Amino acid sequence: MKILEKKNFKYVDYLWDDDKAAAMKGNEVDLLLYRSNLLGSDLRITNYGGGNTSCRTIEKDPLTGHDTEVMWIKGSGGDIGSLTRSGLAGLYVDKLRALKKVYRGLEHEDEMVALFNHCIYDLNSKAPSIDTPLHGLLPFKHIDHLHPDALIAIAAAKDSREITRKIWGNTMGWVPWQRPGFDLGLQIEKCLADNPGIRGIILGSHGLFTWGDTAYECYINSLEVIEQASAYIEEHVQSNGIVFGGEKTNSLDPQRRKDQASAIAPLLRGLCSSERRMIGHFTDTDRVLEFVNSNDLERLAPLGTSCPDHFLRTKIQPLLLPLDAGADVTRPEDVLKQLEPAFGQYRKEYKEYYNNCRHDNSPAIRDANPVVILWPGVGMFSFAKNKQTARVASEFYINAINVMRGAEAISEYTSLPRQEAFDIEYWLLEEAKLQRMPAEKTLSRKVALVTGATGGIGKAIADKLVAEGANVVLTDLDEKLLGEAEESYKKDEVSSAVCDVTKAASVAEAFQKACLEFGGVDMVVHSAGLAISKSLPDTTEKDWELLQNVLVKGQFLLAKAGVDIMRKQGLGGDIISIASKNGLVAGPNNVGYGTAKAAQQHMSRLLAAELGTDKIRVNTINPDGVIVGSKIWEGAWAEGRAKAYGISVEELPAHYAKRNLLNEIIRPEDIANGVYAFLGILDKSTGNTINVDGGMPNAFVR
Missing domain, CATH: 3.40.50.720 (NAD(P)-binding Rossmann-like Domain)
Structure with a gap:
């Protein structure tokens, strides 16, 4: 495999340190964690909690004493950027592949997740994720499944397959959109069988699979593919000269944006908290402003996102604020008259989306309020159950903006059909994951x-x-x-x-x-x-x-x-x-x-x-x-109180403890x-x- 030199990477950061890798002395699991953390440190490569990575090792089977192949993969709910050994699942590869014999088809996808537990080798494993068969049915020692903005832009483009061929020729496979699960693993396996020698696979509207014989080769393969996709998109952006149809709204100056955002945030928070109290986050980065100020905002924003990881955290679509950037927000009652109808309409449409797409066994409708709120000229707000979730939702929507920007530059952006989006958002397995979340603390959301x-x-x-x-x-x-x-x-x-x-x-x-x-x-x-x-x-x-x-x-x-x-x-x-x-x-x-x-x-x-x-x-x-631990007792105050009571400063703690009924400090x-x-x-x-x-x-x- 041809390897680009470090200096030749422009759109991704080459972070591999040969000395650090050498210190791991060929320990494949340690190298998996190292590679994962490097990839997860760049939000252009994958989002927080998104994507997955794996490696294979030969271990001694504790039951037979024979050598057996084990796949180590990020477990359910983890994040590759902060992944540690405790976040991995270790599974027998032969048992994973044997599941093909019992798979009963798409209608029975969810039952396969429980069967993953029968394939566990390492008893300290994290719960295996839905991505497990996508890795397990491939033959490679090291595999990356990532959600790079550039690759999802290609995956979400109207003519994604043709663009893939233009960029990589016959060296990349392509699989149309399908919800993650065992059958998608079979489709990836078939793609490789039909196209031997490919270096990776693009999943329509979803993401990227790449691999290598070593952790380093896998890392470089991932970076190269992302670099090539990014360069192709940027070439078209520069050629077109206009992004998102050009600018429609002028940004306020930074301090004015800050003033407007801080003034309206409590009103937005109150409206977003009509069902449960929410925590907010605000950002006005250049990329956000480029999108919210554009002529294409009103066309693209309602389409929603494409990658499942994106809309699971940002909801099906954002809310556009019906306010001029310079609107007078000093009179809350007047602003609310403009905002309340917009929120009411958003909740109505979300409930219609739920009712139109729900199945007999779908979980109950969740909070109908928006997660992402866009204000042309000012920036983007996001609201969720805690600060981390609100911040991550913001990061995911910025990824979605990057995807739309890239797809529009090379073709036309397409989002997932509403039914497909619903089936991800209200997936019973996703609901089960939510139910397993620890109970919120008393002051959470405050x-x-x-x-x-x-x-x-x-x-x-x-x-x-x-x-x-x-x-x-x-x-x-x-x-x-x-x-x-x-x-x-x-x-x-x-x-x-x-x-x-x-x-x-x-x-x-x-x-x-x-x-x-x-x-x-x-x-x-x-x-x-x-x-x-x-x-x-x-x-x-x-x-x-x-x-x-x-x-x-x-x-x-x-x-x-x-x-x-x-x-x-x-x-x-x-x-x-x-x-x-x-x-x-x-x-x-x-x-x-x-x-x-x-x-x-x-x-x-x-x-x-x-x-x-x-x-x-x-x-x-x-x-x-x-007295103990309080700065108020430093210096003159302590001296003054000691003088008032006719004792020394050193005697104050005992004096105060003795004078109360409980004799407590x-x-x-x-x-x-x-x-x-x-x-x-x-x-x-x-x-x-x-x-x-x-x-x-x-x-x-x-």
Whole structure:
């Protein structure tokens, strides 16, 4: 096989490292994982969770002691970009091939999946995927099944077979569209038998199969085929000179797009959450804008996508917003009058699609709201059950845009027939996979904004909310500390924004970040704070104003901005203020801090009374003596409290523990649990206070 040099790849990235591969010493499974991770790192080559890879090894059969051929393949629900050994299924090749003797035809496809389990060699295998026979019936040692944009563009072109012949002559096979399953494996096997010596096979409207004798040859074969397809498409794009029929709508400038998107996102989120609350994602990349601004948008978007992996995550088609890019979105009620009919029509058409295509045994209709929303001049929104799913849906639709772009350049784009699309979307095996998904956590589908999130209490609160399924926007003053805090979480769990809670513009920017990253906000937790312990003569106006600004004005500004978003969403919400026992108890050397904390507590009661009709609940957590892990006790505050009690700073933790009824040290995690009680358990409580202080009789609320 002729191998292109690294420098000759223009449309894909050559990432193979000979030293890393050599260190694997011919371990075929390790090389499979290495090849898979390289291929999966490039979204142009395959999508998250899409495609499949395999290799063959000779193993000793534990039952017979004889050598036997085993196929190692990505298991169900995995992702080749992050694939590890635990994500593989290991199956006897001879048993897989023997399934041809019991296969009863297309009407009995689904029963074959259960039979894959009878072919398992490795008892630690992941559940075999529906792609298993597509690999198992081919004879090659290493096989890639990928969904490259360029190849799907060719596979989805009106005259796909002829274009395949133009590019590769007799060196590539072609199989028309068929739903993945055992019969498709038979069709691939037949294609190879009819065309011996081919280097790969294109599956109509679906993707690519390539292979090699070694992991490296397979990798290079895949890259070469994708490179050739990409070059052919780009040549036609350049020759045509116009993409998607040319530009119809001008893009707003980047900042204006950001402003428009963040303003409308909560409205879209509310509409998309008519059945279940959704998390959002926004993107305005050049490729997205090229498509949404084009003359062909209204013709191509309703066609939907072609590759099954695409529309499983993006739904049958996107919703086009009936708004000018520069529309005034500052009056939510006026915007909703334009949006609600469009959403109503989308839901109606989706239900018609379901009713027209359903079978007697089809699963019940799923959420009829759109996943992908396109706004000419601004960009693309996607909404799903969590941030990762919304982001991946966006990535998949960008892949679909690339496919349409390529297919239109070389021929004419064709999507799957609606019935074929339905049979994939509502496939009983796909439904079974959905039913096996783990139960959602208590705060899943919700977004929180936490101030003071790099401090002991704020970070503990963020940790707790993320652990319970929420997405969190971390805010604080120090960008470096925010970056370090954000790195402690997994991708898609959190975002961060520098925020000075004393400045309305800074608060607005933090909420804008929340809307762009997650579609809106459901929970606001004001944990930012500081403490100044001084007697009346020693308390300066600067001390007083600082405490009032951070604790009280900050709470006011956060509530004002947060409520505006919550009302746009129409989903209710929560506001939690971290106050203090000192707002209830009079003590020496505490006039500034105690007064500010009391103001926080009463503001919460006032807001609870005002916002109840919006289903926005406002509550307070009163900590006391959170010394361990809390930054508030660093420096002058600790010295001031020690002085007030006539003890040393070192004696403070024991002093605070001994004075409460439970004789317990109060930690940041305890405050986080109090916050969670309001957000995750006490869903019919508002205007209330939870003291997290170990039991201080003089701070009892009643």
